[in-house]
Amino acid sequence: MKNNIGLFITKRAQLSPDVDAVFDVASGRRQNYVELNERCNRVANAMTDADLQVGDRVATLLMNGPEFVETFFGTAKAGGVIVALNWRLVADELSFILTDSGATTLVFGTAFNGLVEELHSRGTDGTQVTNWIHVGDAADRPAFAHGYEDLVTRASADEPEVVASDDDLLFIMYTSGTTGLPKGV
Numbered sequence: 001m002k003n004n005i006g007l008f009i010t011k012r013a014q015l016s017p018d019v020d021a022v023f024d025v026a027s028g029r030r031q032n033y034v035e036l037n038e039r040c041n042r043v044a045n046a047m048t049d050a051d052l053q054v055g056d057r058v059a060t061l062l063m064n065g066p067e068f069v070e071t072f073f074g075t076a077k078a079g080g081v082i083v084a085l086n087w088r089l090v091a092d093e094l095s096f097i098l099t100d101s102g103a104t105t106l107v108f109g110t111a112f113n114g115l116v117e118e119l120h121s122r123g124t125d126g127t128q129v130t131n132w133i134h135v136g137d138a139a140d141r142p143a144f145a146h147g148y149e150d151l152v153t154r155a156s157a158d159e160p161e162v163v164a165s166d167d168d169l170l171f172i173m174y175t176s177g178t179t180g181l182p183k184g185v
Helices: 006-015 033-049 066-078 091-101 110-121 148-154
Strands: 020-024 029-032 057-061 081-084 103-109 131-135
Touching: 006 033, 006 066, 020 033, 020 066, 029 033, 033 066, 033 148, 057 066, 057 091, 057 110, 066 081, 066 103, 081 091, 091 103, 091 110, 103 110, 110 131, 131 148
Parallel strands: 057 081, 057 103, 103 131
Antiparallel strands: 020 029
């Protein structure tokens, strides 16, 4: 059996299906492990449907919330590599990290629309991102972005085939860069 961190949610859904996995205080939204696993599967299948390959980088510019958890574990199930971005950084710093990491997908929240619109306007000189996914209300979504909820609800909730495991890369975290540019570790 392959070992993949995304399968932790699958296993927990089998062992503790009715136990709360995520509680979002801001919205009052709760997900038990079965619901969380289904959402993670949908994210994984949506990523695979969008041609995500093993090792492709998926950057996140999100505050803490259910969508970050779903994206983290769903991307792992699909074989992608998460690049969690620090929301306190400015566009030049984010542009460097996106380019350095090779991220081609960016999942971002409404709070960062202005920053993301600036990154998008730089084109391929600023990032290699070609798949922009917006978390939030459709009315707030930039014209160039796909809606997270649209992608997730259209995708299958079936357990995806595990394509990444064991020694495959899962996560890149960037250092603070206090003595130079940030470095991915």
